[in-house]
Amino acid sequence: MTDLDEVIGRVHREEWARLVATLARRLGDLDVAEETAAEAFATAVERWPVEGVPPNPGAWLTTTAYRRAVDRLRREVRREEKHREALMLFDPPEPLGAIDDDRLRLVFTCCHPALAMEARVALTLRMVGGLTVPEIARAFLVEETAMGRRITRAKAKIKAARIPYGVPLREDLPARVGGVLGVLYLIFNEGYLASHPGSKPIRGDLTTEAIRLTRLVRTLLPADGETAGLLALMLLTEARRAARMSASGELVALGEQDRGAWDRALIAEGHALVRARLAAGQAPGRYQILAAINAVHTDAPDFRDTDWSQVVALYDQLVRLDSSPIVRLNRAIAVAELDGPQVALAETDRLPLAGYHVFHATRADLLRRLGSSEQARAAYDRAIELSGNSAEAAYLARRRGQLGSQSPE
Amino acid sequence: MAQYLMSVLDEKGGLATAEEMAAIDVFNEKLQADGHWVFAGGLASPSAATVVDGRDGEPVFTDGPYLESKEHIIGFWIVEAPHLDVALRLAAQGSKSCNRKVELRPFLGE
Numbered sequence: 001m002t003d004l005d006e007v008i009g010r011v012h013r014e015e016w017a018r019l020v021a022t023l024a025r026r027l028g029d030l031d032v033a034e035e036t037a038a039e040a041f042a043t044a045v046e047r048w049p050v051e052g053v054p055p056n057p058g059a060w061l062t063t064t065a066y067r068r069a070v071d072r073l074r075r076e077v078r079r080e081e082k083h084r085e086a087l088m089l090f091d092p093p094e095p096l097g098a099i100d101d102d103r104l105r106l107v108f109t110c111c112h113p114a115l116a117m118e119a120r121v122a123l124t125l126r127m128v129g130g131l132t133v134p135e136i137a138r139a140f141l142v143e144e145t146a147m148g149r150r151i152t153r154a155k156a157k158i159k160a161a162r163i164p165y166g167v168p169l170r171e172d173l174p175a176r177v178g179g180v181l182g183v184l185y186l187i188f189n190e191g192y193l194a195s196h197p198g199s200k201p202i203r204g205d206l207t208t209e210a211i212r213l214t215r216l217v218r219t220l221l222p223a224d225g226e227t228a229g230l231l232a233l234m235l236l237t238e239a240r241r242a243a244r245m246s247a248s249g250e251l252v253a254l255g256e257q258d259r260g261a262w263d264r265a266l267i268a269e270g271h272a273l274v275r276a277r278l279a280a281g282q283a284p285g286r287y288q289i290l291a292a293i294n295a296v297h298t299d300a301p302d303f304r305d306t307d308w309s310q311v312v313a314l315y316d317q318l319v320r321l322d323s324s325p326i327v328r329l330n331r332a333i334a335v336a337e338l339d340g341p342q343v344a345l346a347e348t349d350r351l352p353l354a355g356y357h358v359f360h361a362t363r364a365d366l367l368r369r370l371g372s373s374e375q376a377r378a379a380y381d382r383a384i385e386l387s388g389n390s391a392e393a394a395y396l397a398r399r400r401g402q403l404g405s406q407s408p409e
Numbered sequence: 410m411a412q413y414l415m416s417v418l419d420e421k422g423g424l425a426t427a428e429e430m431a432a433i434d435v436f437n438e439k440l441q442a443d444g445h446w447v448f449a450g451g452l453a454s455p456s457a458a459t460v461v462d463g464r465d466g467e468p469v470f471t472d473g474p475y476l477e478s479k480e481h482i483i484g485f486w487i488v489e490a491p492h493l494d495v496a497l498r499l500a501a502q503g504s505k506s507c508n509r510k511v512e513l514r515p516f517l518g519e
Contacts, residue, residue: 112493164493169494
């Protein structure tokens, strides 16, 4: 990858959501906003190598995309005279300002309750997260063509049903927030462990973006417990980012992380949020429970000091809210520390997650600890095969390489 | 402004009760007062329907509804709203007033 590719990649991460959000407000059309934003980046790829990177890439992209959009709409106007009026209604280009609000507006539109949940997630990742359709498809284990259709249908509904481009009215806000949080958490998770082999294994840009947007939503809804819970969960996870990757580009498991490299400021902020939620005395939702689990982890000076009975108790609480196989898999991982790998393996083997790399990685680790090297090797093979993350695959391959030379626990 | 069709879905197979009618009247008045009203009406039961196919030669008449289903449309509103969020709120109020589910569907834009 050349320096210029890197610059364009960075600008894409930094500017995509702003660009789409600003264009969508100015043009009143999400589809045109997305397409012209993509065209502006394509133009940048052509012209920046020749002309050099402009001093303000964001402004350059906005101007380029806006000109293209206006050209396109003028062509349409020539075809259909009655659209002329619509063109006259467009606001003149505004100086860069109020951009953060535009992005929040974009988030609420993409997460509108009249869209199917899966469409909201896909649309937000595309429009706000700037992920490509193949990346989103991988994140949800569906085919690219199906994901492309899902996004196209969602945009068509926004247009046909006139889903407004805006932050909902205050009385609609609480109901609209749940979907937004689910989407933000998915964006965060894509950054936590990228699903695309071509992208960096850990994408701080996405986790940072998810945290920034969650902070914005929290500013709007300071009393919402789940928003606070999600923010705390993200902060306590993000705090460990530097320790999650070795110098050789390998993922580092929680038990092997250098806890001195954890971000103490993020942990303190996350713990304060968790304490505030506990003090509120309301029944916690899933994000608050997950935040509490991460508070237990980040509270332990050493992996061996972890209060596993507390972690398992919190997972029990979570299973009562959401008994999905992935939640039960995470519970089983904690059970291994409390009741041993044999009990955890029995629970894991019951879960219908044969297509999920973490399932196989978990089995591999439990089998390794039980001294079943051959079965462990097969499980590592499957986990590596299914993992789209290079750092995770490197970690799993090293573990697999250590099999046989290791005595059971 | 856009127009939306709010179809009232019924699975009970009965007409609106007096109580429901009263609530619908209140809702209709509010629609008119707030400038959302375009048109509304109640429909006779699907058994009163006739399917007509006049595409080819002599029209063919078939007794009964086009689709037999558990739920059918027994009435509708056509409302005007600036965007879907307002229309969704109207649909929710309409659904509450007639005590039935409502399907909200936009008319094709110009």
